[in-house]
Amino acid sequence: MPELPDLVIIEERLVPELIGRKISAIEIVDPIVVRNLTGSSIEDGFVGASFRGLYRNGPFLNFDLGDKNVVIHPMLAGRFSLEPNYKKKDLCVRFRMEGSVLNYSDDVRMGKVYFSLPGQFAQIPKYSEQGVDLISEQFTEEEFQRRIDKSRQQTRVFLMDQSKLSVLGNAYSDEILFEARIHPKTPCHRLTSEDKHRLYESIRRVLADSIDYIRRKKAPLDFKVRDHVKVRNRKNEPCPNCGTKIRRANVLGHDSFFCPVCQPMAGEQFIDWNRLQP
Ligand SMILES: [Zn+2]
Known part of the structure; x- marks a missing residue:
């Protein structure tokens, strides 16, 4: 989980929920899944940015924030939820927006959340090598x-x-x-x-x-x-x-x-x- 059909449906369901919404806070609950490629702080770079688009590249979900991206590779166990009061132990990263929330959780911590600039996708393992x-x-x-x-x-x-x-x-x-x-x-x-x-x-x-x-x-x-x-x-x-x-x-x-x-x-x-x- 998730496999291709799961990701297609996750993408379909997240698009109407996220597009146009501005990030008001990012809570990194478990930094072990986070990779910040940008060279500046996640707080400075991503809080205040708005979701412009979401697209899938193989097993990756790429959240387009204009001049920056959040790319999530959920691997075997990554899960998404929109539950504002999500409190399970597997929670890794939470994006807060006005009127909504996106949780990324992963109980085995195998997946990754990349904070990236659009020119940096080649640094994400396997991102550019998809068939x-x-x-x-x-x-x-x-x-x-x-x-x-x-x-x-x-x-x-x-x-x-x-x-x-x-x-x-x-x-x-x-x-x-x-x-x-x-x-x-x-x-x-x-x-x-x-x-x-x-x-x-x-x-x-x-x-x-x-x-x-x-x-x-x-x-x-x-x-x-x-x-x-x-x-x-x-x-x-x-x-x-x-x-x-x-x-x-x-x-x-x-x-x-x-x-x-x-x-x-x-x-x-x-x-x-x-x-x-x-
Ligand atoms: Zn048979």
Whole structure:
């Protein structure tokens, strides 16, 4: 949390709340998540500035304050809320505005809040190295083919490589591979053209459906909506397609959840999944 669909909805919900509002105070509750790149104090540089825009670059939310920016990289556990009396222990930074408040909290303190000037984004780790944005017009099937054809990574590792695809985390990588019926460890160069076509379509469909679902759910901004996932964190539960127990495997240091029947390992073992269908 948050992954791409979560961030799209967070952006949609923060824009009408923040744009045009002037910052009256910034409370740094835990400085460990803060990076001030500007060379002057946060108080002097940012209090009194107004939110002009908000846009997402991969996993980063960039709050435009005119001649300066606040860039937040929530990583695995960062959360946003508009609750004026938010008092939980995970609170890290609070922006106060007249009539509103924005809280950034992170219980594992992995995320970062960068106070930056517009020319300094290259100093933010990974900000300038994002691959093609998966919900942009640039993410065409041709563009996807071009990137995957060059890769010899395992498919799940390729999906999570944000310098190629911006950006998939653990939950949606698993969901997309399930939808595409591809084993997470299948090396990209062993995928057939049909597999790659299905994978592209699955990325588009899973992200679009999840964004719609989270939008309709209207949960509190800091609530992680995950009840729509079919395999993620569902070890030993029945696969929604075939009833086989969902398994967990380690793929390059990440837990991956998949159905061993719907997503057989292709390539090395040459299991024909068509023959395994009931
Ligand atoms: Zn299955």
